Amino acid sequence: MAVFVLDKRSKPLMPCSEKRARLMLERGRARVHRMVPFTIRLVDRRMEDSVLQPVRVSIAPGSKTTGLALLRDSETVDATAGEVTRTAGVLMLLELQHRGQAIRDALTQRLAFRRRRRGNLRYRAPRFNNRTRKEGWLAPSLQHRVDTTTAWVARLRRWAPITGLSTMIHRFDTQRLQNPEIQGTEYQQGTLLGYEVREYLLEKWGRQCAYCDAEHTALTIDHIHPKSLGGSDRVSNLTLACFPCNQKKSNQDVRVFLAHDPKRLARIEAQRKAPLQDAAAVNSTRWALWGRLRGTGLDVEVGTGGRTKWNRKRFSVPKAHCLDAACVGHVDAIRRWQQPLLSIKATGRGSYQRTRLTRHGFPRGYLTRNKSAFGFQTGDMVKAVVTTGKKVGTYLGRVAIRASGRFNIQTGNGLIQGIHHRFCTLIQRADGYGYSWTKRALNKGDAGMGAAYAAALSLPGMNPGVSRAN
Template sequence: MVYVLNQHGQPLMPTENHAKVRILLKSKKARVVKRCPFTIQLLYKSTEYTQNISLGVDAGSRHVGLSATTKDKVLFESDVELRNGIVGLLSARRQNRRARRSRKTRYREPRFDNRRRKDGWLAPSVQNKVDTHLTAIRRVHEILPVSRIIVEVASFDIQKIKNSDISGTEYQQGEQMGFWNVREYVLFRDGHECQCCHGKSKDRILNVHHIESRKTGGDAPNNLITLCETCHTGYHRGTVKLPKSIHRGMRFRDAVFMGIMRWAFYGRLKEIYPDVHLTYGYITKNTRIRHGLPKDHCIDARCISGHPDAVSYGTVYYQKKARCHNRMIHKNGILKGGIRKRNQAPYEVMGFRLFDKVKWKGRECFIFGRRSTGRMDLRLLDGAKVNASVGYKNLHLLEMRKNMLVEERRKAVPPTGKPVGFPARHL
């Protein structure tokens, strides 16, 4: 599938007439705008023929499914992987900032007046995912004349998940009702007894222990357990092991994210595009089952678009949001002599940057690691290893790194029908 732009950069209907595309490029009547997905721009006046295209968006907290379809054909399908490490990075930054202030400005007075949040503020981790949703949709609009957007949003009743019998006013009475803080609730929940030795140590001092680190698991009650002073100290020294029965409870991070972002994302989308509609997960599931389709992000997006029987030509674009910058100057670990090792690598190594798309032995891959000697670590976009040490002279640069990395993947075309190409009327 080749995506086509007119003389003014506006998208037209794509074509599968590759011979015609080669002739246009060879005769200088068109130029290549984008390599993946392959897009050309016509350099002469053409007809503005388009069809109605529906874009289905399967919104999520880790992956986003996109599918642009007409009544009988899939024009574009993509699986977008979102960033999920922002919470950890912010925690590390907070840790470094507090350590630096304790060393440099120990007696500085606290300041809180400069922490006011604007209306509509979202947490950085949520805001980044909302922005990535919008960026992925905008890039589809850049290559296809999308006329309609349908978004699937999900609402999760977290209290119902925890307690299936909850009803009425019980929704207003949380599990911590009647307790001063989380610590008092956890001690009461565990019966004021150490959950490791169950009182065998005879230690009356009780501590509330994080099963996962606070940086990873937070201060939620399902991540806290009661331990006596003896067991708590021994665990952190490595002399005491917790029973296997002690583990963190259910996570609701993804459900909370979907509850926060669904209306913020939908509102932003309505401001940008005129024709935006909502649908819900149970409708998508029913459509997928009735048409006998497998469970997949792109398949769900195809059902959301309203054309579940549209024929796919077998190509899915896997996209991954990459980190733009790394401003951490030094590593946290301190070497002998009080030396702090630098965390930032050079901007370029032998002319290559991190996440550059290269070609090695006829295979397209990405640079995931660089060494000062010029040896590169090559991997696919999902992290699958290609070669851990390849000389830079053996690499051919295809695309410089971008904030959104794209990789083309081929899937088997279902035997329901043979893809039918569009007539190249605008060519």
């Protein structure tokens, strides 16, 4: 996994390897600028003294998760045929998990509070036309998807010399997803062309087998209720299954096949009837995101879902959001895609609500009035070295503060409760996101935190918490 490098004026340079970053830190030629993603700042070099190469950010937008890939492009020209071959070298893979559903739930709760105030307390006439919507307005849960994606593009531009962008334009025909026999004048609005049922099913079923939860394997489309028993081709009757499960199920009805697992059967029955909100979210935000990317002034390459899947198949790359991003657009070859994956989860910056309410709308206890305690805030990344007690060990993760001084730390191996604040050292301030290196490695090795990152934590006298982070 590449390490971001900045010059002495915090201008982006070409990313380097973990080994090179570790050596520069040990020799005193660099300082830690940011811990996650790991970024170092040189003390003896300026951008004018460095040679930069083309670096591109490739994006695979999604409803719940957006894949990001940092790529270094190289082109070779065949003198005889006159053809140009474009090779994408993967520098970093990221997956950004959105919190659109949490925003939607919060707005729904706020709506219920306002309705209660009108109905149960002093009457206040509803005002529906006191706000005007600008052209291109999106619902807050949808606007969040556009904002977080463009925010991370801006962040990557601060850490790497980005020269171009690539994105994928999804187009789901939602009416045909509901009714495959629709045609001609039966469309009531819009030009609905270019649907991709397979891509929709991958989003709907979480890119895993519905019967065994297998991931990163070849998935086939399976009829929940077989056609031989009267099942239809409607998308509500389709699911994803790995090849062994598909062969094992054969033409059995799902109720017969999962008679021994009623919980999974109930989950599949509920999920297959789920609305097309994921497809609608992608449809609503695709052009808004494209417009924001064009506003950066960089060259924006646009690809399709079909082209991305074709690239992934011919390069024998497994299915993942981040690897979809690496295969967007015109790519003739891809290198070094077997890398650890940095998962980024949008957590927000807390809530102004200082109480919890009962189902009747009355306060049920009060939250702390201060959002910081003992110099820490919820969401900070800390390193806890516990030397006494039952929980002796070293823990690294996201902290949840308590006024009592005993914090909870969310690590990659689970939640550790009751860690006293005197054992905690600040690594990085909360920025509205949670970071984790997924154990689901994309290669045969283990996806660890990285050699340079681990070396920075162990350097004598280093306090990453006081380094600058943008």
